[in-house]
Amino acid sequence: MTPRARALLVVCGLAAAAALPPVAAALRAGGPPHCALDGVLVDPLHRVVVDEADGARAALCSISCATAWLAREGAAPSSIRVVDEATGDELDVRAAWFVTSRVVAVAAADDRTHVFASEADARRHAQAYGGHVLVGDRRPFADLNGERTR
Amino acid sequence: MNAIQASALFLAGVEALLGLLVLVGALRALRAHARRAEAERVESQRQFLFLAAWVLAGLAACAWPLLYVMLHDAVPLWRGILCIEGMTRIGSGSRGAAGLLPTLMTSLAVLRPLAVLLAGAWIVAHRVDRTTHTGALARRVFALLALAGLAGLLGGAAELAWLTIPKYAQARAAGCCSVATTAAATLAPGARAWAGPAFFALLPAACALALVGSRRTSAGMLAAGAVAAAACVPVAWVFASDVASPAVLHLPLHHCAWCLLERAPESIVAALLLAAAVGSAGWAAVAAWRVPQEVREAATDTARRALRRAAFCYAAVVLMALTALGAA
Numbered sequence: 001m002t003p004r005a006r007a008l009l010v011v012c013g014l015a016a017a018a019a020l021p022p023v024a025a026a027l028r029a030g031g032p033p034h035c036a037l038d039g040v041l042v043d044p045l046h047r048v049v050v051d052e053a054d055g056a057r058a059a060l061c062s063i064s065c066a067t068a069w070l071a072r073e074g075a076a077p078s079s080i081r082v083v084d085e086a087t088g089d090e091l092d093v094r095a096a097w098f099v100t101s102r103v104v105a106v107a108a109a110d111d112r113t114h115v116f117a118s119e120a121d122a123r124r125h126a127q128a129y130g131g132h133v134l135v136g137d138r139r140p141f142a143d144l145n146g147e148r149t150r
Numbered sequence: 151m152n153a154i155q156a157s158a159l160f161l162a163g164v165e166a167l168l169g170l171l172v173l174v175g176a177l178r179a180l181r182a183h184a185r186r187a188e189a190e191r192v193e194s195q196r197q198f199l200f201l202a203a204w205v206l207a208g209l210a211a212c213a214w215p216l217l218y219v220m221l222h223d224a225v226p227l228w229r230g231i232l233c234i235e236g237m238t239r240i241g242s243g244s245r246g247a248a249g250l251l252p253t254l255m256t257s258l259a260v261l262r263p264l265a266v267l268l269a270g271a272w273i274v275a276h277r278v279d280r281t282t283h284t285g286a287l288a289r290r291v292f293a294l295l296a297l298a299g300l301a302g303l304l305g306g307a308a309e310l311a312w313l314t315i316p317k318y319a320q321a322r323a324a325g326c327c328s329v330a331t332t333a334a335a336t337l338a339p340g341a342r343a344w345a346g347p348a349f350f351a352l353l354p355a356a357c358a359l360a361l362v363g364s365r366r367t368s369a370g371m372l373a374a375g376a377v378a379a380a381a382c383v384p385v386a387w388v389f390a391s392d393v394a395s396p397a398v399l400h401l402p403l404h405h406c407a408w409c410l411l412e413r414a415p416e417s418i419v420a421a422l423l424l425a426a427a428v429g430s431a432g433w434a435a436v437a438a439w440r441v442p443q444e445v446r447e448a449a450t451d452t453a454r455r456a457l458r459r460a461a462f463c464y465a466a467v468v469l470m471a472l473t474a475l476g477a478a
């Protein structure tokens with residue numbers, strides 16, 4: 001191989017290496033949402049959406065990830081929205097009923113907290129799967145300003 | 151046990167046996183070479199020993215990625231584990247044999263690449279040695295072979311132990327990407343802020359050293375190149391965890407190099423290029439470090455080619471890191 005051909009090969013190789021990450025990033029863009037904390041694919045039925053005071057929005061895969069996300073320094077949510085497991089509808093966290101039971105909600109996060117819009121659904125799930133409804137200080141996000149205490 | 155675990159178990163067993171065989175053979179050859187009295191017998195054993203060593207080198211090259219393919223494959227089977235990092239923590243805090251699992255996995259993280267590097271070093275030294283009629287590098291070749299055999303034996307044995315120790319119902323606390331401490335481990339942005347500057351200072355420096363060394367090969371340059379290459383490994387790992395992973399995956403609080411490798415596959419190319427760069431710089435030093443006069447030309451030529459390859463790989467890794475951060 002001539003020196004010129006070798007130099008050309010080196011330049012092409014370096015150019016290909018430099019081009020690879022942006023091309024791969026472009027191919028990955030627009031995929032399904034991943035948890036802002038641990039990167040796990042977000043299951044729509046267990047999604048938690050945190051709107052921060054500065055306008056930023058984060059989708060999280062589970063209640064435990066959302067709790068960890070909010071535990072970081074300087075976190076100031078303006079609203080938190082969760083999903084009713086019974087209907088798939090989104091609701092404000094203050095209107096939600098939380099149940100912890102034997103049923104794993106999000107396996108990757110080892111999370112067993114279930115969210116319901118109605119008290120009846122929450123109590124039915126708790127009775128059926130050996131769980132209990134989380135009230136008072138045991139409710140997720142209980143220490144947030146404006147959180148209603150049940 | 152699934153097909154991948156069974157394959158890993160089989161390969162680890164064969165590797166441990168071959169490692170033992172090569173280790174014993176190389177030590178005996180070293181002893182015989184030192185006595186210089188059994189040259190004919192050594193020569194007849196050499197063929198078999200080298201054949202076994204070639205197979206061991208191939209096994210080491212296969213076993214390294216297979217280990218991580220196996221761990222990646224097992225992630226969904228474990229509740230609360232998100233990626234390979236979590237798998238490496240299985241058994242943390244457990245009593246009995248299961249408590250050894252994290253130590254075994256840490257050993258494997260060192261032994262697997264070490265086995266590949268030593269096998270590569272042996273191949274390079276063996277090739278240089280073959281250019282002579284007197285076997286001027288025979289001692290070095292056998293010593294490297296013994297080390298490669300030892301690494302294969304220990305690596306195979308460690309993987310066999312890891313695979314056979316029961317893991318169900320064991321604690322898997324600690325570490326990024328296992329739930330117990332996900333928050334504690336990941337909510338530390340900027341914990342190692344030196345990683346970026348260190349990466350972009352060290353890798354270009356290692357590249358420059360390799361380039362200069364490929365033109366003026368001296369013992370000092372070879373040693374400096376090998377030391378820089380060894381330093382690149384931990385720095386690149388911290389860079390991948392603390393800088394590249396949060397940026398490329400758009401997860402500012404998630405510091406995990408394994409997640410980067412899993413979810414941004416182009417980073418595997420960068421990791422392979424870095425491994426090639428580090429290996430080439432090390433192999434250049436092994437081939438040309440203080441060699442006898444009769445092999446100097448062949449050794450220098452081999453070292454120069456290896457260093458040019460290392461320089462190219464370093465440059466490619468740096469470019470990939472720059473464009474990856476730019477695209478993020």
